Amino acid sequence: MDLKIILFGCGKIGSQALRLLGKENIACFVDNHKGSAKTIEGIPVLAFEEYRRLSASSITILSMGQNASAEVAMQLQQAGINRFLFWEEAIAAPYVLAGDFLDHDRRKGIEYDADLLRRDVKYVFDTLTKEHHLRQDRQSEVEFYFVDAFEFSHFLPLYTAMRERGIRVRMVIEPCWLNTAGAWFDYDRAVSLMESSGIEYSTLLNPNAKIAFTTQYPRNLAPYRGKKCLLFYGVNFFKEKVFSLREEVAHGFDCIFTHGEFDVKKLLELLPPERIVDMSYPRYFPYFQQKPDSDKIKEELSIDTEKPILLYCPTWDQFSSISRYAAVWEELRQRFYVVAKSHHCTYRLGDKKPDLDMLYQICDTVLPGTFELEKAVSLADFAICDATSGVFAELMFLRPEMKLIALAPPESEDKFFFDISELAVTVHSPQELSREVAKVWKKDCCREARVRKMPRFFSPDIAAGIERSAEKVCSLLGK
Helix, strand or coil, X not given: CCCCEEEECCCHHHHHHHHHHCHHHEEEEECCCCCCCCEECCEEEXXXXXXXXXHHHCEEEECCCHHHHHHHHHHHHHCCCCCEEEHHHHHCHHHHHHCCHHHHXXXXXXXXXXXXXXXHHHHHHHHHHHHHCCCECCCCCEEEECCCHHHHHHHHHHHHHXXXXXXXXXXXXXXXXXXXXXXXXXXXXHHHHHHHHCCCEECECCCCCCEEEECCXXXXXXXXXXXXXXXXXXXXXXXXXXXXHCHHHHCCCCEEEEXXXXXXHHHCCCCCHHHEEECCCHHHHHHHHCCCCHHHHHHHCCCCCCCCEEEEECCCCCCCCCCCCHHHHHHHCCCCEEEEECCHHHHHCHHHHHHHHHHHHHCCEEXXXXXXXXXXXXXXXXXXXXXXXXXHHXXXXXXXXXXXXXXXXXXXXXXXXXXXXXXXXXXXCHHHHHHHHHHHHHCCCCHHHHHHHHHHHCCCCHHHHHHHHHHHHHHHHCC
């Protein structure tokens, strides 16, 4: 039977609900404090008494925040109306149906008919599926769950290796309103990457998949019932930013795939060895197979200079060096052609626009956050990188012989896992930078140490790491 949905609440959530569910599926809005507005986008707005006569033959969604919806829920029950959904139940409809969401998340003190409620949730789910063309693979065995488009290059090598072994594997890119990361997810870019690569993907996860992967937190895989796996992306020496080595995070995963001895040893303090896999760094396997041509990259970027190229890799958060070191770059540009590789968050987040604008002012060329690091590294003669960034280690992995300086926050020596000056000349203030650049340009005293120590952080045989990872997935699947 075709029903109509009533949205109780005309604010921000009400507008979102109208957009997600589709105007043709909405009977009306309800507003306890009905003002002069008679319609919203052509949908009538009713006062509570007008609404009561329609409530029995419709599904009411409380399209408002949790505090307000608790009060309205009591109002409805006092009026003898028991057929309604909270907004978080409606928006998580596929997971309500798949698990025991209703049993432990239904608000305390709210009476309901569980069978009727489940039918209403199913109706809302079917409406959302139709409106947004949601695609789910109910037969998938392994799923890679996206919360950020940058994860594509990290997931792809293992995805490919699993497919070659006959494992039914899916990339999953749920839209922001459903995604466990919410509005953070750059959904449109993820779709573009999938489409341009010709990869079949789902827009709705399969909660019954036997294994699910994320690069982030266990909570991002909360709707899954099977085994949960963490895929490391990069090595970071700054303690504060290594969320994956926190006890509460590590214990939330059945298996963790990491890059090499350095992180394996730390994880062994938290987990038994059978829950840890050294996968090396699969995303860079193509780079080491055939390194990019620097002349072609310069041509691609329209870089025509006789100066040596200095690559600047700042991070994006409170530890970013962009504004603090801005005044130094004018002097450095007299000696170098400065190319900045912006962090993908600096490049796409609106509140980081001042930092991005600053990069355009102080550098000769600014590469987008989506530009491949391996290509940026290939054209550089020298690199300066924020020491708190995971890119710091990746630069050394890709080109350990390249001249390098690390920019560290003031008085932060004890905030790293070890003395990073063993790997690169480390600068703590703008006043030091020009002097240290001149010294390192003549002789990088840390070069030999980097070359020698990198295998500790990234296992050098990437093909073997991919093989280990695929075999571990097969064993977790019982194959």
